[in-house]
Amino acid sequence: xxxxxxxxxxxxxxxxxxxxxxxxxxxxxLQLCRRQVxxxxxxxxxxxxxxxxxxxxxxxxxxxxxWDILIELGYQADGLYIGLGIGEYSDVSLDYAQTFAxxxxxxxxxxxxxxxxxxxxxxxxxxxxRVPCSACGLSKRHLFDKAxxxxxxxxxxxxxxxxxEAAVLFGNTLRxxxxxxxxxxxxxPARDGFPKKVKPLIRLTEREMAAWCIVRGIDYQVEExxxxxxNKHLAxxxxxxxxxxxxxxxxxxxxxxxxxKMAPLLAGLNQAAAGDLRDCETCGAPTTGEVCAxxxxxxxxxxxxxVPVELVLNKxxxxxxxxxxxxxx
Amino acid sequence: xIVRLRQPKREITVDGAxxxxxxxxxxxxxxxxxxxxxxxxxxxxxxxLQPDDTIEVRPVISGG
Numbered sequence: 001x002x003x004x005x006x007x008x009x010x011x012x013x014x015x016x017x018x019x020x021x022x023x024x025x026x027x028x029x030l031q032l033c034r035r036q037v038x039x040x041x042x043x044x045x046x047x048x049x050x051x052x053x054x055x056x057x058x059x060x061x062x063x064x065x066x067w068d069i070l071i072e073l074g075y076q077a078d079g080l081y082i083g084l085g086i087g088e089y090s091d092v093s094l095d096y097a098q099t100f101a102x103x104x105x106x107x108x109x110x111x112x113x114x115x116x117x118x119x120x121x122x123x124x125x126x127x128x129x130r131v132p133c134s135a136c137g138l139s140k141r142h143l144f145d146k147a148x149x150x151x152x153x154x155x156x157x158x159x160x161x162x163x164x165e166a167a168v169l170f171g172n173t174l175r176x177x178x179x180x181x182x183x184x185x186x187x188x189p190a191r192d193g194f195p196k197k198v199k200p201l202i203r204l205t206e207r208e209m210a211a212w213c214i215v216r217g218i219d220y221q222v223e224e225x226x227x228x229x230x231n232k233h234l235a236x237x238x239x240x241x242x243x244x245x246x247x248x249x250x251x252x253x254x255x256x257x258x259x260x261k262m263a264p265l266l267a268g269l270n271q272a273a274a275g276d277l278r279d280c281e282t283c284g285a286p287t288t289g290e291v292c293a294x295x296x297x298x299x300x301x302x303x304x305x306x307v308p309v310e311l312v313l314n315k316x317x318x319x320x321x322x323x324x325x326x327x328x329x
Numbered sequence: 330x331i332v333r334l335r336q337p338k339r340e341i342t343v344d345g346a347x348x349x350x351x352x353x354x355x356x357x358x359x360x361x362x363x364x365x366x367x368x369x370x371x372x373x374x375x376x377x378l379q380p381d382d383t384i385e386v387r388p389v390i391s392g393g
Contacts, residue, residue, distance in 0.1 A: 003376075207361060207363075238358070241359050241361040244361045245360065
């Protein structure tokens with residue numbers, strides 16, 4: 001038995017959203033999510049109705065939800081999945097992404113990092129002695145850019161949500177990293193060999209995106225990436241959710257007011273930092289050096305024997321990973 | 330009631346929680362970071378739970 005009622009229709013609610021001081025039934029939760037995406041797209045001129053869109057798909061809730069919403073709203077959008085070689089986690093994630101695409105008759109392009117570029121994320125982390133998320137992010141950014149330009153796409157869509165952006169903003173603010181703060185905007189225009197990139201989920205939380213998937217019957221990778229366990233991003237999210245619990249609406253105020261009030265003041269700094277690009281001597285991608293960071297990583301790491309996931313995890317993450325393996329996840 | 334948790338996957342038995350919010354409080358979980366599912370359907374914070382329910386408590390936070 002449920003007591004709370006949907007704010008819109010007064011039917012039994014399925015979710016409470018304290019930041020809206022309201023409860024919603026399934027139908028009106030979906031309506032809320034669609035409207036928030038439409039508002040983000042409109043306010044920031046993210047997409048045109050005839051744009052050819054490439055969605056960065058991980059098999060997780062956010063990327064599948066944004067792809068689903070864009071198709072519902074009438075956009076033409078293909079997906080791109082990059083196999084990062086993170087053991088069984090990557091295999092299962094691809095299954096979710098491929099199943100989603102197949103069930104809806106959508107096109108999913110797949111790139112296998114080890115098969116096509118000779119390395120994977122665990123091996124890159126081991127060889128470079130840097131955190132895995134560093135090589136992962138660098139590889140994904142380069143390959144999404146390349147695929148978009150090669151495929152003639154107008155824009156790359158990513159599933160970054162309000163929690164993701166608030167956590168990044170929190171980290172940048174803790175360090176007062178002005179260069180990164182100046183770059184943190186939900187639209188990056190196309191320039192100098194980079195495709196346009198947009199984040200239509202900036203007005204929706206992770207909890208709302210997970211709810212979207214559950215209501216829509218979308219199966220997704222629920223488990224956390226083993227390489228991300230214990231990272232700073234998760235710690236920032238936990239801190240923000242602790243504040244949100246005490247003061248609903250804090251997360252959206254923190255990030256969306258930054259976008260409205262602070263980002264315009266920093267825009268000039270962003271343009272000043274964007275100069276002096278030239279073509280990578282190896283692949284032709286835009287870079288500030290002679291060879292781009294992706295090609296330098298590939299040159300350094302490819303050819304190394306694959307490193308198992310558990311060998312590049314910190315002690316806490318390894319314990320969690322091995323526990324998950326023991327119960328067959 | 331039986332409660333299915335993730336990361337790692339496991340099942341525990343919980344007694345004494347009559348609502349979703351009481352269950353999350355008892356497990357010391359932040360309501361912002363989890364959803365509760367019963368028979369494939371979301372249950373809101375004040376949704377009543379029964380002793381013979383099987384409940385999934387699903388984390389929604391991802392670090393990638």
